[in-house]
Amino acid sequence: MSKHKYRTTPDHSDTHLPAGVPYIIGNELAERFSFYGMKGILVVFMTKHLLDSAGQPAYLDDESAKGLYHLFTAAAYFFPIIGAIISDVLWGKYKTILFISLMYCVGHGCLALMDLGPATGMWDMFPFLLAGLILIAIGAGGIKPCVSAHVGDQFGHGNKHLMTQIFNWFYFSINLGAAASTLLTPLLLAKVGPWAAFGLPGVLMAIATFVFWLGRNTFIHVPPAGWKKFKEETFSPAGLQAIKSLAPLFLIFVPVFWAIFDQTGSAWVLQAQSMNRKFLGVTWLESQVQAVNPVLILTLIPVFTYVVYPFMGKFFNPTPLRKIGIGLAITGVAFAVSALIETRISGGFVEQASSNSKVSAWMPSAMIDGPADGLGWASDEIDFSDPDAARPELVFRLRERRPWTINAVEINPWAVHGPLPPVERVDEGQPGYEEYAAYLAERDRRKAMSKDEREALESEPDPANMAAAAEVWIHRPGAVEEVVQIDDQGNETRTTVLSWEQVGTIDLAPENRRQRLEFAPVEATKVKLVVTGNNGGRFAKIGEVRILAEGTPSALAEKDQVWPDVVALGYMPSIGWQFLAYIILTSAEIMVSIVCLEFAYTQSPPRMKSFIMGIYFLGVSLGNFFVSGVNFVLGAMKDAEGTTPLDGAMYYWAFAGLIAATTVVYVFFAKFFYRGRTYIQGEDPALAEAAAEAEGPDAH
Numbered sequence: 001m002s003k004h005k006y007r008t009t010p011d012h013s014d015t016h017l018p019a020g021v022p023y024i025i026g027n028e029l030a031e032r033f034s035f036y037g038m039k040g041i042l043v044v045f046m047t048k049h050l051l052d053s054a055g056q057p058a059y060l061d062d063e064s065a066k067g068l069y070h071l072f073t074a075a076a077y078f079f080p081i082i083g084a085i086i087s088d089v090l091w092g093k094y095k096t097i098l099f100i101s102l103m104y105c106v107g108h109g110c111l112a113l114m115d116l117g118p119a120t121g122m123w124d125m126f127p128f129l130l131a132g133l134i135l136i137a138i139g140a141g142g143i144k145p146c147v148s149a150h151v152g153d154q155f156g157h158g159n160k161h162l163m164t165q166i167f168n169w170f171y172f173s174i175n176l177g178a179a180a181s182t183l184l185t186p187l188l189l190a191k192v193g194p195w196a197a198f199g200l201p202g203v204l205m206a207i208a209t210f211v212f213w214l215g216r217n218t219f220i221h222v223p224p225a226g227w228k229k230f231k232e233e234t235f236s237p238a239g240l241q242a243i244k245s246l247a248p249l250f251l252i253f254v255p256v257f258w259a260i261f262d263q264t265g266s267a268w269v270l271q272a273q274s275m276n277r278k279f280l281g282v283t284w285l286e287s288q289v290q291a292v293n294p295v296l297i298l299t300l301i302p303v304f305t306y307v308v309y310p311f312m313g314k315f316f317n318p319t320p321l322r323k324i325g326i327g328l329a330i331t332g333v334a335f336a337v338s339a340l341i342e343t344r345i346s347g348g349f350v351e352q353a354s355s356n357s358k359v360s361a362w363m364p365s366a367m368i369d370g371p372a373d374g375l376g377w378a379s380d381e382i383d384f385s386d387p388d389a390a391r392p393e394l395v396f397r398l399r400e401r402r403p404w405t406i407n408a409v410e411i412n413p414w415a416v417h418g419p420l421p422p423v424e425r426v427d428e429g430q431p432g433y434e435e436y437a438a439y440l441a442e443r444d445r446r447k448a449m450s451k452d453e454r455e456a457l458e459s460e461p462d463p464a465n466m467a468a469a470a471e472v473w474i475h476r477p478g479a480v481e482e483v484v485q486i487d488d489q490g491n492e493t494r495t496t497v498l499s500w501e502q503v504g505t506i507d508l509a510p511e512n513r514r515q516r517l518e519f520a521p522v523e524a525t526k527v528k529l530v531v532t533g534n535n536g537g538r539f540a541k542i543g544e545v546r547i548l549a550e551g552t553p554s555a556l557a558e559k560d561q562v563w564p565d566v567v568a569l570g571y572m573p574s575i576g577w578q579f580l581a582y583i584i585l586t587s588a589e590i591m592v593s594i595v596c597l598e599f600a601y602t603q604s605p606p607r608m609k610s611f612i613m614g615i616y617f618l619g620v621s622l623g624n625f626f627v628s629g630v631n632f633v634l635g636a637m638k639d640a641e642g643t644t645p646l647d648g649a650m651y652y653w654a655f656a657g658l659i660a661a662t663t664v665v666y667v668f669f670a671k672f673f674y675r676g677r678t679y680i681q682g683e684d685p686a687l688a689e690a691a692a693e694a695e696g697p698d699a700h
Helices: 021-040 042-046 062-091 093-112 118-121 125-153 160-191 195-216 226-234 237-265 267-273 288-313 321-343 364-369 432-446 453-459 557-558 573-602 606-637 649-672
Strands: 393-397 404-412 468-474 480-486 492-498 501-507 515-524 526-533 544-549
Touching: 021 062, 021 093, 021 160, 042 160, 042 267, 062 093, 062 125, 062 237, 062 267, 062 606, 093 125, 093 195, 093 364, 118 125, 125 160, 125 453, 160 195, 160 288, 160 480, 160 573, 195 492, 226 237, 226 606, 237 267, 237 288, 237 321, 237 573, 237 606, 237 649, 267 321, 288 573, 321 364, 321 526, 321 649, 364 453, 393 544, 404 468, 432 544, 468 515, 468 544, 492 544, 515 544, 544 573, 573 606
Parallel strands: none
Antiparallel strands: 393 526, 404 515, 404 544, 468 501, 468 526, 480 492
16 A cells, blocks of 8 residues: 655745645634634533533632633643644644544533533533543644644745735634634524534534545645754754744733733623623624624734735834734723723622522613613512422622612512513423423414514513512621531531621512612612512512612712612613724734734744744733633632622723733833744745844844
């Protein structure tokens, strides 16, 4: 059987697009679909869908979810340095990509199988989640430096002028896959379940591996250098100079950019939950908003290539180092916008501090000062005739996350039928099947109606389910108490919980008016309503709540014209403001990430290109590791109030300040310290260009 002979150097007389590039770009599109589709729903999955083996919620809190998300991202960008060494020393880029991709596929399989645990009662989801994330981090990380370096290997001296254009198209394919998956997988998670949301990316990863294999006979296969040659080149004057020049850029400055940018998948997703996500005629899922970034990349790459960079060229030479510096600066602007958004959100949100309540839909206008529209709060199904049944609770954090002196609560219970509340499935013959059958019949009846008939029905008052009575409890600033629990083995557990004081009970008539409970002025940071009855229905509904304060209003409360109402779902900014932040941050990404990809390739000697690319990705890892550590520390420092030292907008301002300081230091580095040289694969080193891109004097 004859052995395949692959070309190991490009044809330097060829001025056309290399034949292997379409296979690499096709592979990258499918692989990035799988990676970003899985990664895009991680935070939402961990905070809303994670279950134990009994099918009970095992959700992570925000800090833990962000910490794990960034720890996974850090791992995914740490393994490139390992993959780079394997590629440059042992296997070469083609074999490394092909073999490690198989491990990648297994990781996706672990995530897709998580659902079987709760369904069969055999395992918790969390261990499978960890196993899948570890395997995907190894797989995605191991191939990452090789793929982009493999693109560059296809070019010779004759067609190197096409390299910038192809790297832009390479990045285009990444973002096309990311955009499609970020829009689709959140829908699958919400409407089908984790098995489909994580299974589809696994299928795409298998396709990506197959597409890459198809191009094996067209690629330039640069052979591995071996340990001896690798060490010679790494510790050669050129190799040491490349590391000396690029390591500060990639391991100090780039990490700060990625520490901020990658929070679009964590902090910005959680922020989107507290925003009005109806925008451009679409109600966006919080994790779908991330699709704005890849869509903007697809739009802005040509704009920057053909408009922005030529315009810059009229005033100064837009070298790679200058582009990176500008990108770092405007990254801080993007996070400043996020901080301003969070300042408005910190006017408040419904805090689901109770395990037996559910916020299904609450119009922000009804929570401030507008008329009750019936689209307020609705509990889960509950039997008020059962004395042992849990009472629905609704906990409000007061505006601006600060204490207020309050003296009254107003509730308008008026609510309409609204959309048909779902009823949990019950098999025939089991207790509760009659209610489930009635729900199915009503669902089918409504489906048969015209749109106008259905809207008219849903707009009718629903007096049976309106809350009939609610206890009002307040939480004073810092008030906590210790709860002691003893398990069956006699082990004692002490837990610190919030302390609550009841200030009264309000009896509610099913009428469309605000009904007031007054009490002696008391300083509070939270108010809890415990619904103790309705008018015979299966749910508890409240149309409007106002918590009234006395004293002097804050500037924000006065500006919002809500005073004296200090209830905490005061202001939900339009998701359009986060779209603005995405436009700014995506512009920064084009000038930092894309430029760094090409810069890492062109500034490294021929046998070190995967290794240098690995150093760049190690910088991405360091940035995410830093954010992970910050969030785990904040989680550990969270007090009983649920606040951290970087609560609310302070979290975003802290990172905006960090990138601003980093940019100042970077300017001095680029101007006075960077040295470098440009290399093209297979080109005579004597022809290598001096580092015209550097701001300082070149290396020779």
